[in-house]
Amino acid sequence: MERPAxxxxxxxxAEVFQALQRLHMTVFSQSVSPCGKFLAAGNxxxxxxxxxxxxxxxxxxxxESKKPVVTFQAHDGPVYSMVSTDRHLLSxxxxxxxxxxxxxxxxxxxxxxxxxxPPYRTSLEVPEINALLLVPKENSLILAGxxxxxxxxxxxTGTFTRALRGHTDYIHCLAxxxxxPEVLSGGEDGAVRLWDLRTAKEAQTIEVYKHEECSRPxxxxxxxxxxxxxxxxxxxGGPALTLWHLRSxxxxxxxxxxxxxxxxxxxxxxxxxxxGNSCRVDVFTNLGxxxxxxxx
Amino acid sequence: MSSESSKKRKPKVIRSDGAPxxxxxxxxxxxxxxxxxxxEAEVDLRDPGRDYELYKYTCQxxxxxxxxxxxxxxRGGKDVAIEIEERRIQSCVHFMTLKKLNRLAHIRxxxxxxxxxxxxxxxxxxxxxxxxxxxxVMHLQKEITKCLEFKSKHEEIxxxxxxxxxxxxxxxxxxAEVTMGDPHQQTLARLDWELEQRKRLAEKYRECLSxxxxxxxxxxxxxxxLSSLQPRLNSIMQASLPVQEYLFMPFxxxxxxxxxxxxxxxxxxxxxxxxxAYGQACDKTLSVAIEGSVDEAKALFKPPDDSQDxxxxxxxxxxQTTKRRRPTLGVQLDDKRKEMLKxxxxxxxxxxxxxxxxxxxxxxxxxxxxxxxxxKAKVTTATELITPIxxxxxxxxxSVLSCLYPGDxxxxxxxxxxxxxxxxVGILTLRDYVLDLGHPYLWVQKxxxxxFPKEQPQHTVIADHSLSASHMETTMKxxxxxxxxxxxxxxxxxSLEHGIVPxxxxxxxxxxxxxxxxxxxxxxxxxxxYMELHFTKDIVEAGLAGDTNxxxxxxxxxxxxxxxxxxxxxxxxxxxxxxxQLCLNWKGxxxxxNDDNIRAMExxxxxxxxxxxxxxxxxxxxxxxxxxxxxLLDVYLETESHDDSVEGPKEFPQEKMCLRLFRxxxxxxxxxxxxxxxxxxxx
Numbered sequence: 001m002e003r004p005a006x007x008x009x010x011x012x013x014a015e016v017f018q019a020l021q022r023l024h025m026t027v028f029s030q031s032v033s034p035c036g037k038f039l040a041a042g043n044x045x046x047x048x049x050x051x052x053x054x055x056x057x058x059x060x061x062x063x064e065s066k067k068p069v070v071t072f073q074a075h076d077g078p079v080y081s082m083v084s085t086d087r088h089l090l091s092x093x094x095x096x097x098x099x100x101x102x103x104x105x106x107x108x109x110x111x112x113x114x115x116x117x118p119p120y121r122t123s124l125e126v127p128e129i130n131a132l133l134l135v136p137k138e139n140s141l142i143l144a145g146x147x148x149x150x151x152x153x154x155x156x157t158g159t160f161t162r163a164l165r166g167h168t169d170y171i172h173c174l175a176x177x178x179x180x181p182e183v184l185s186g187g188e189d190g191a192v193r194l195w196d197l198r199t200a201k202e203a204q205t206i207e208v209y210k211h212e213e214c215s216r217p218x219x220x221x222x223x224x225x226x227x228x229x230x231x232x233x234x235x236x237g238g239p240a241l242t243l244w245h246l247r248s249x250x251x252x253x254x255x256x257x258x259x260x261x262x263x264x265x266x267x268x269x270x271x272x273x274x275x276g277n278s279c280r281v282d283v284f285t286n287l288g289x290x291x292x293x294x295x296x
Numbered sequence: 297m298s299s300e301s302s303k304k305r306k307p308k309v310i311r312s313d314g315a316p317x318x319x320x321x322x323x324x325x326x327x328x329x330x331x332x333x334x335x336e337a338e339v340d341l342r343d344p345g346r347d348y349e350l351y352k353y354t355c356q357x358x359x360x361x362x363x364x365x366x367x368x369x370x371r372g373g374k375d376v377a378i379e380i381e382e383r384r385i386q387s388c389v390h391f392m393t394l395k396k397l398n399r400l401a402h403i404r405x406x407x408x409x410x411x412x413x414x415x416x417x418x419x420x421x422x423x424x425x426x427x428x429x430x431x432x433v434m435h436l437q438k439e440i441t442k443c444l445e446f447k448s449k450h451e452e453i454x455x456x457x458x459x460x461x462x463x464x465x466x467x468x469x470x471x472a473e474v475t476m477g478d479p480h481q482q483t484l485a486r487l488d489w490e491l492e493q494r495k496r497l498a499e500k501y502r503e504c505l506s507x508x509x510x511x512x513x514x515x516x517x518x519x520x521x522l523s524s525l526q527p528r529l530n531s532i533m534q535a536s537l538p539v540q541e542y543l544f545m546p547f548x549x550x551x552x553x554x555x556x557x558x559x560x561x562x563x564x565x566x567x568x569x570x571x572x573a574y575g576q577a578c579d580k581t582l583s584v585a586i587e588g589s590v591d592e593a594k595a596l597f598k599p600p601d602d603s604q605d606x607x608x609x610x611x612x613x614x615x616q617t618t619k620r621r622r623p624t625l626g627v628q629l630d631d632k633r634k635e636m637l638k639x640x641x642x643x644x645x646x647x648x649x650x651x652x653x654x655x656x657x658x659x660x661x662x663x664x665x666x667x668x669x670x671x672k673a674k675v676t677t678a679t680e681l682i683t684p685i686x687x688x689x690x691x692x693x694x695s696v697l698s699c700l701y702p703g704d705x706x707x708x709x710x711x712x713x714x715x716x717x718x719x720x721v722g723i724l725t726l727r728d729y730v731l732d733l734g735h736p737y738l739w740v741q742k743x744x745x746x747x748f749p750k751e752q753p754q755h756t757v758i759a760d761h762s763l764s765a766s767h768m769e770t771t772m773k774x775x776x777x778x779x780x781x782x783x784x785x786x787x788x789x790x791s792l793e794h795g796i797v798p799x800x801x802x803x804x805x806x807x808x809x810x811x812x813x814x815x816x817x818x819x820x821x822x823x824x825x826y827m828e829l830h831f832t833k834d835i836v837e838a839g840l841a842g843d844t845n846x847x848x849x850x851x852x853x854x855x856x857x858x859x860x861x862x863x864x865x866x867x868x869x870x871x872x873x874x875x876x877q878l879c880l881n882w883k884g885x886x887x888x889x890n891d892d893n894i895r896a897m898e899x900x901x902x903x904x905x906x907x908x909x910x911x912x913x914x915x916x917x918x919x920x921x922x923x924x925x926x927x928l929l930d931v932y933l934e935t936e937s938h939d940d941s942v943e944g945p946k947e948f949p950q951e952k953m954c955l956r957l958f959r960x961x962x963x964x965x966x967x968x969x970x971x972x973x974x975x976x977x978x979x
Contacts (some may be wrong), residue, residue: 011702011703011839011840011872012702012868012872013868013871013872015702016840016866016872016873016875017873017903019838019839019840020840020873020875020902020903021903022838023834023835023838023902024895024898024899024902024903026892026895026962028960028961028962077979078960078979080960080961124955125955125956125977128959128960128978130960130961146956146959170956170958170959172961173961188958188963220937222958222963224961262961
């Protein structure tokens with residue numbers, strides 16, 4: 001891969017600082033607008049940038065089309081997760097969830113429509129929100145993060161209806177099992193828990209690290225990513241990426257990837273997964289072999 | 297006349313009839329004279345028609361008698377003679393009638409003629425009168441038109457408008473009642489007023505002229521007075537010299553310096569003037585002096601034509617001498633190069649004293665043929681400095697002023713026209729000569745008022761005072777900060793080389809009380825070596841590792857863990873922060889490409905540097921960053937999760953107080969130190 005030659009431009013204090021910021025920036029979350037033309041991305045400095053997908057992907061795209069249309073400071077801390085409803089962009093990071101109107105977001109000086117903070121128990125440190133999940137049937141939002149609980153918020157009234165407790169360490173990721181409305185959550189404590197939304201109780205627990213086939217103690221036991229297809233579930237992180245059959249809670253296939261996985265999703269018959277530390281997006285079939293990899 | 301004409305005519309008439317003329321005439325004359333008998337009156341009484349009938353009858357009778365006579369004569373006989381006599385007497389009577397008739401006719405004719413004549417004369421007279429009158433009429437008409445066309449001079453004068461006139465004119469001139477109705481009077485009044493005004497203005501004009509004369513005279517007098525003042529002041533100055541020396545106020549010295557300054561080339565002169573002014577007005581620690589030989593400068597200073605001649609002369613001389621000596625081309629080129637790079641014999645010395653008694657000596661030179669200024673710098677300190685090995689480049693004259701403004705490295709000539717001159721004599725770049733000639737920094741050109749615009753290269757660039765003045769203050773302040781930061785670094789390096797990170801007491805609050813990791817090594821690294829390191833590729837790609845920066849390597853150790861930190865020190869320290877790239881060797885090699893926590897540690901010192909600046913002017917930045925790295929290494933090692941599969945205790949027990957060990961999807965360690973509570977949390 002060719003690397004661009006270093007640019008010899010006289011750099012003042014502002015330019016150096018900007019360059020350093022960009023070197024140390026991490027994009028944690030992204031979300032596509034309901035119309036499909038824009039992509040919102042949130043980074044570790046708490047900024048949200050809106051990119052125009054139609055301009056960047058068009059045949060006449062120039063360098064400027066790949067730069068954000070607008071960037072604004074959304075949160076004080078990192079923006080760990082974002083999700084889009086049909087009218088709003090919801091972003092969450094440092095303990096609060098804020099909503100932005102997609103129609104207004106391109107204007108300068110956009111302000112959030114509302115912000116809510118789930119009721120936390122501790123007051124010393126504000127826990128972060130790592131995952132947001134929309135439950136369309138109930139028109140509610142589920143937040144999960146640093147305080148080890150899942151909070152449900154009703155999108156119409158903005159009140160927090162339930163708090164599901166059970167995890168012993170903070171929660172990394174959420175997935176929705178549509179048929180029986182159940183939520184899966186994976187956390188730092190190494191367990192994947194299934195919650196029934198109607199009874200608000202824990203239905204099932206899978207402690208991944210206890211299974212020898214998939215555990216990798218040198219990486220830790222944390223579950224970084226979850227995806228579910230109603231009967232099946234894929235999870236990974238510290239332990240290896242594994243495909244589980246939910247009814248029997250047994251691991252069926254272990255995918256042979258070394259690095260801890262950060263993102264995974266089901267796509268039709270395939271499983272797409274990406275790790276934070278490599279430049280590849282691996283595509284697997286359900287049968288467990290790697291079909292191909294998309295590489296940067 | 298009429299009688300004469302009748303006399304003339306009568307004989308003709310009579311002769312044509314053939315009758316005896318003179319005898320009858322005589323008788324008619326006497327008849328006329330003897331009697332007071334007016335035939336004229338008779339004419340009026342008789343009727344011309346009857347006279348004409350009578351004439352015709354008489355003629356007939358005559359003809360008859362003549363015929364009878366004729367007959368009788370032709371018949372002959374005795375009584376014929378009596379009858380002829382009778383007839384002859386009758387015809388004589390008839391002849392007398394004819395004569396009377398003739399006379400009457402003549403008289404009538406004469407009368408007729410006289411009457412006609414009279415009438416004609418009257419008509420002529422009238423005709424003449426008519427002509428005279430017509431002629432007069434014509435004459436009068438001409439006169440009238442002339443009069444009507446007459447333009448009086450008064451109409452050419454621009455009079456003031458009616459309203460103004462009525463407003464301004466005094467009532468005795470305007471006489472409104474009279475003039476309103478009568479335009480003739482009105483015009484007269486207006487003309488009067490005009491005359492008045494003109495008289496007044498003429499008066500004023502005369503007065504002003506006389507004033508002006510007076511004032512001119514006064515000016516003359518004062519000028520004389522002032523010119524006589526100069527020699528008096530000179531004598532006072534001379535007399536005051538001993539007093540000046542006694543009071544330590546060297547006005548004369550300043551004066552002499554200004555005298556010398558007159559021989560400076562324009563950019564140096566601008567620099568001198570602006571620097572002196574700035575020193576006097578704003579900054580007492582700045583002192584300016586002129587060095588060099590004034591005589592040489594005077595020898596150089598000639599009008600442009602002469603100097604061109606001089607050059608050509610010297611060229612010609614050179615050629616001659618070279619022909620005689622036959623030297624190599626190299627020597628010839630060398631001489632040309634030396635000529636091109638020649639310096640003006642005078643130079644300006646500026647000394648900047650800093651708070652800690654260290655002095656920055658700047659010497660400014662002017663390269664005449666290239667029209668640029670260069671500077672040589674030297675830093676002297678109050679006490680002698682022992683230079684640590686790594687601090688070699690910090691205060692070296694070559695690099696101490698490098699990049700005072702971003703990008704101003706001073707290795708290239710700022711004047712684009714110089715390139716063509718260089719090509720002629722085979723000089724590639726000025727970089728080879730900077731050690732000798734001084735650095736041609738852009739700010740030096742600006743202080744000398746020289747501006748070389750890139751877009752439109754100008755033929756001759758002249759020194760501009762306002763450009764110099766606008767840059768003076770900022771540049772002097774930057775120079776002082778530069779010297780002080782370099783001296784601070786100098787001291788810090790001495791300590792770093794001994795393995796001690798010198799944290800001042802007012803920065804202690806940034807770090808926890810106990811820091812176990814230690815700085816073990818601090819060395820300089822060459823630019824090429826830095827580029828070769830495998831963990832510095834990001835910085836190199838971002839263009840932050842140019843050749844004007846200084847590079848160092850620090851090694852921090854704790855137990856078996858070794859942390860290498862490659863440091864890029866920008867000449868603009870401390871406003872531009874040093875940049876660190878880390879590589880940790882502990883249970884494998886971890887860099888920012890394979891461990892997010894290493895990346896977070898780099899972010900803590902590179903991006904969050906503002907909290908580490910310490911008190912102004914921020915010279916503690918580097919040492920604080922190094923100390924923070926030690927703290928971060930401590931946190932990293934102590935919070936590393938214990939691997940259950942490996943036996944034995946943790947190498948580094950957790951001593952730091954942390955609220956949570958991991959946070960966020962990237963599972964960051966708590967690197968942020970909270971003061972004064974003393975625990976670690978996440979950003």
